Amino acid sequence: MQVKEILNQKGRDIFSVKPEDxxxxxxxxxxxxxxxxxxxxxxxxxxxxxxxxxxxxxVILEGRTSKTTAVEEIMTDKVIRVTSTDSVNLCMQLMTDKKIRHLPVVDGEKVVGVISIGDVVKTVIANQKVEIDSLRNYIGGGYPG
Structure with missing residues (x-):
């Protein structure tokens, strides 16, 4: 399964701020x-x-104040990202290895969505359920053939 399939199911809403906010x-x-x-x-x-x-x-641990600190001062600027054609398994691997919970989806220069660890886990579980159900049907003789 590819990232674009997750985006098609969950939507492509992109919530953002500007660096100076x-x-x-x-x-x-x-x-x-x-x-x-x-x-x-x-x-x-x-x-x-x-x-x-x-x-x-x-902010909190460095004693800054959120009302006077700009986003650009604390944001992560080296963003790990994926494309819409990358696999869900790649996303799971990146999120696990890098200990991150969100991946922007960027095609070319255009941001087309964001996926979370919850989106990825939900997709993996759904795919495993389909596989398990297919195997049960096959073992039980209910597999069309």
């Missing part, structure tokens, strides 16, 4: 949409990502 506004947006990360977009291009982890590590 305050961290407070970013956190408020995350709360509004009940999400754990936002893309940072500048001039239509992916500039970074800001997550709850960035907020914890770079």
């Amino acid at each position: 305050t961290v407070y506004n970013a956190i408020a947006k995350m709360a509004e949409f009940n999400i754990g990360a936002l893309l940072v977009v500048e001039a239509g291009k992916l500039a970074g990502i800001i997550s709850e982890r960035d907020y914890r590590n770079k």
Whole structure:
């Protein structure tokens, strides 16, 4: 299964902030949409990502204030990303190895969506269920042939 199939099921909503926005506004947006990360977009291009982890590590633990700190000061700018034709298994591997929970989906220069670890796990479980059901039908003699 490819990333584009996840995006087709969940939608392609992209929640983002600008680098100059305050961290407070970013956190408020995350709360509004009940999400754990936002893309940072500048001039239509992916500039970074800001997550709850960035907020914890770079604002709270460093004694900064969210109302006066700009997103660009704490965002992750070396963003790990995937394309819509990459496999779900690759996404699972990247998320596990890099200990990240969100992957922007970028085709060429255009951001086309974001997938979360929850999206990936849900897809893997659904695929395994289909395989298990097929094997049960085959073993039980119910497989069309």
